[in-house]
Amino acid sequence: MPDSPLGEYLRARRGQISPDTIGLVSHGRRRVPGLRREEVATMAGLSVDYYTRLEQGRERHPSVQVVEALCGALRLDGDARLHLFRVVGLVPNLGGGAVPERVAPELLRLMDLWSHTPAIVVGRAYDVLAGNRLGYALFAGFEYGPNLLEKVFLDPGARGFYPDWSRVAASAVAGFRVAHGRAPDDPRVCGVLRSLLERSPDFAALWERHEARGKRLESKRFHHPEVGELTLRMNAFDVRAAPGQELVVYHAEPGSASADALVLLGALAAVAEG
Structure with a gap:
């Protein structure tokens, strides 16, 4: 079977949709989990032969209308929908240049103003x-490299640092799937992907699910070695001046124990800096 990112994605996504959740009545024993090819083809208004050729990599350039129909059949929206359009080449990616990434000085100054x-x-x-100072302090006890994915999957302390490690790990891989779709030929993106596939079975298993979902507003729990438990809300913003970069901001509920812990963490970080 010809290698096809589109085929891999379609197979993975239909395999994760339960017929019961979309109102399909099962007849007989299913040999594979999720939906059958003919079921996806019917819901998308495609012939079974054409859909089969998409999955097998014999057809690699579906039209916008076909991709929209597939998104509907596979219940793809938001980041997942955009990712499918990128996979088939209908949305330009960020290219594969090896130019080092730099953060704009204005953004650095802005972050430094957020002392809490x-x-x-x-x-x-x-x-x-x-x-900023507090951002580095939050991850201070989590030292494996400068890469968040490597920290989550390769750092021995990750499961202790993230009490909800399984949810954090799944979200991180889904976000990286979006990042990979934006810049599939970027040397650093490819290097991180290759390293984690080789070194982390947990990452490899999650990567096989082909879930694509960017960072979103959510709560995240931390167990910090110096200040204990924190529950923080996370916001992520695309940096317009540098496509591919994201500003990630954490904040605590005012008056909460987590807010007090952040104040303490900031004081400890200030003392450590002298």
Whole structure:
């Protein structure tokens, strides 16, 4: 079977949709999990032969109308929908240049003004490119490299640092799938992907699911070695001046124990800097 990113994506996504969740009545024993090819083809208004050729890599250039129909059949929206359009080449990616990523001085100065708010900037491959004092302090006990994915999957302390490690790991891989779709030929993105596929079975298993979902507003729990438990809200913003970069900001509920812990963390970081 010819190698096809589109085929891999379609197979993975239909395999994760339960017929019951979309109102399909099952007849007989299913040999594969999820939907059958003919079911996806019917819901998308395509012939089974044409859909089969898409999955097998014998057809690699579907029209916009076909991709829209597939998004509907596979229940893809938001980042997942955009990712499918990128996979088939209907949305331009960021290219494959090896130019080092730099954070704009104006953004660095802005982050430094947020003395009570942890903030970091991550690059195309989830490298931590910059952070303010509190942002670095939040991840201070989590030392494996400058890459957030490597920290989550390769750092021995990750499961202790993230009490909800499984949810954090799944979200990180889904976000990296979006990042990879934006810049599939970027040397650093490819290098991080190759390294984690080789070194982390947990990452490899999640990568096989082909979930694509960017960072969003959500709560995240941390167990910090110096200040204990924190529950923080996370916001992520695309950096317009540098496509592929994201500003990630964390904040605590005012008056909460987590807010008090952030104040303490900031004081400890200030003392450590002298």
